[in-house]
Amino acid sequence: MTGITIIGAGSMGRAIGTRAVAAGRRIQLLDRDPDKARSLAVQLGGDILTGAVGDALDGDIVVLAVPFESAKAVVRSYGDALAGRTIVDISNPVDFATFDSLVVPPGTSAAEIIADLAPDSASVVKAFNTTFAETLTEGKVAGQPLDVFIAGDDAEAKRAVANLVEEMGLRPIDVGPLRRAQELEGFQFLMMTLQADPAKQDFNWNTGLKILTPI
Amino acid sequence: MTGITIIGAGSMGRAIGTRAVAAGRRIQLLDRDPDKARSLAVQLGGDILTGAVGDALDGDIVVLAVPFESAKAVVRSYGDALAGRTIVDISNPVDFATFDSLVVPPGTSAAEIIADLAPDSASVVKAFNTTFAETLTEGKVAGQPLDVFIAGDDAEAKRAVANLVEEMGLRPIDVGPLRRAQELEGFQFLMMTLQADPAKQDFNWNTGLKILTPI
Structure with missing residues (x-):
């Protein structure tokens, strides 16, 4: 059974950690602040390094459970220690200054940029x-169950x-x-603008994007 | 009550026509082949011009219920006759030769290109x-009920x-x-690749993309 390292003990680290505990996986949880990682591990339960x-x-x-800029820094600093591993990029490179575009140029994506920074033998998965x-x-x-889109x-x-x-x-x-x-990051940016819009009372960062099929 | 003109008696013309009849709207249905429009009108029922x-x-x-290239041609040929009207662009400008990108350059969209071709006083809605x-x-x-994303x-x-x-x-x-x-067209391109993939047995051009909210 593959072990998982989650880098980042923030809200997405907590969410992925919760699911990974439910999956019964061996987990390593790292944060810039190791006390924060320890504290989250206690809350998650399970045997977490x-x-x-x-x-x-x-x-x-x-799993890079950190914002895009930090994800790049983590990949750069681990360098060859990532060789042969599967790197999961979860980031949404939204330009929060304008909330009107991504910070990555059209025609590329955070995931592709992270793949360029990673060792050749590492595999980046969005x-x-x-x-x-x-x-x-x-x-x-x-x-x-939530849909999880994988590229x-x-x-x-x-x-x-x-x-x-x-x-x-999950599915x-x-x-x-x-x-x-590119399309996953683009659409999630749109989804985030909906959640942030006070006029959209149904959307409060707690929705799920699903592909429904006929019953 | 606003009347609707649907241009194109193909599968999307049929779908939008079906819903417009259900909505009780006054409908005009135009096709390059007026016999095709007439035949669909009979099937849809209701009083359709x-x-x-x-x-x-x-x-x-x-409503431009035609592919992107035809939609551009229709807007060009109607020209000022579209002034003051709301033009609904439903197109997905997918590059069907590669099925790996859109035919519109990154950083723009079919809808924006159609808006550039339309009279200033017309309003384009995706x-x-x-x-x-x-x-x-x-x-x-x-x-x-289906979600309909409007830009x-x-x-x-x-x-x-x-x-x-x-x-x-619909919602x-x-x-x-x-x-x-841009994001709507990008994500629907991705959705189309899933429907076309024979390995995805659940997806057969009959799914619905929904934002689910907690019950």
């Missing part, structure tokens, strides 16, 4: 960028992430090559 | 591009389209300015 960003990586799957932290912690919305260029790495997602009780949807992260 | 593309426009809302024809004809998926720069025109969508029994979601069509 904690530490600081920079500690040796335990998991074959490394996942969990369309699941809000609160909803992901619950694992479902309106009684239905990547390495079939084996995507399968490993899809297996994890399934064990978390993995393989959406194709890593460049499909 | 039919004719050929090029006929005088009856509706205040003009809508119905994420609803597949079969699902839209039904009006719901898995027992739930546009003219609040009054968006309200008119949102009212129409509600009367059709309108205003996603902001017309440039948000």
Whole structure:
């Protein structure tokens, strides 16, 4: 069973950690502040190894549960220690100054930029960028398991992430090559503007984007 | 009550026509082939004015239920006859040769390109591009009303389209300015690749993209 390293003990680290505990996975949780990682581990329960960003990586799957700028810094600083591992990029590179575009240029994505920074033998997979932290912690919305859209260029790495997602009780949807992260990041940016709009009273960072199929 | 002109008697013309009849709207249905328009009108029932593309426009809302290239040609040929009207662009400018990108450059959208071609006093609204024809004809998926994402720069025109969508029994979601069509078109391109993938047995051009909220 593949172990997971979650980097970042913020709201998305908590959500992914909650699901990973539910999946019964071995977990390593790292944060710049190791006390924060320890405190979250206690709340999550389960047998979780904690530490600081920079500690040796335990998991074959490394989830970057940090904002895009920090994710780039983490990948740069771990460098070759990421070789052979599956890196999961969950980021949404939204320009929060304007809330009108992404900070990555049109025609690329945070995931592709992170892949460029990672060692060649590491596989970057985009996942969990369309699941809000609160909803992901619950694992479902309106009684239905969340959809987790997965993009990547390495079939084996995507399968490993899809297996994890399934064990978390969620529905993995393989959406194709890593460049499909462009569409995933673009649409989630739109979703975020809806949640932030006070006129949209139904949307409070607790919705779930689903592809419904006929019953 | 605003009348609607639907241009195109294909599968999306049929779907939007079905919903417009359900909404009790006055409908004009035009096709390059007026016999095709007449034949669809008979199937839809209701009191529908039919004719050929090029006929005088009856509706205040003009739905371009044709592919992107045809939509551009229609807007160019009607020219000033579209002044003061609301033009609904439903197109998905997918590059079907590669099925790997859109034919519009990154950083723009079919809707914005159509708006550039339209008279200044016309208002272009993006809508119905994420609803597949079969699902839209039904009006719901898995027992739930479809979400219709609406983007546009003219609040009054968006309200008119949102009212129409509600009367059709669907849920309108205003996603902001017309440039948000970039994200709508990008994500629907991704959705289309999923439907076309024979490995995705649940997805057969009959799914519905929904934002679920906690019950």
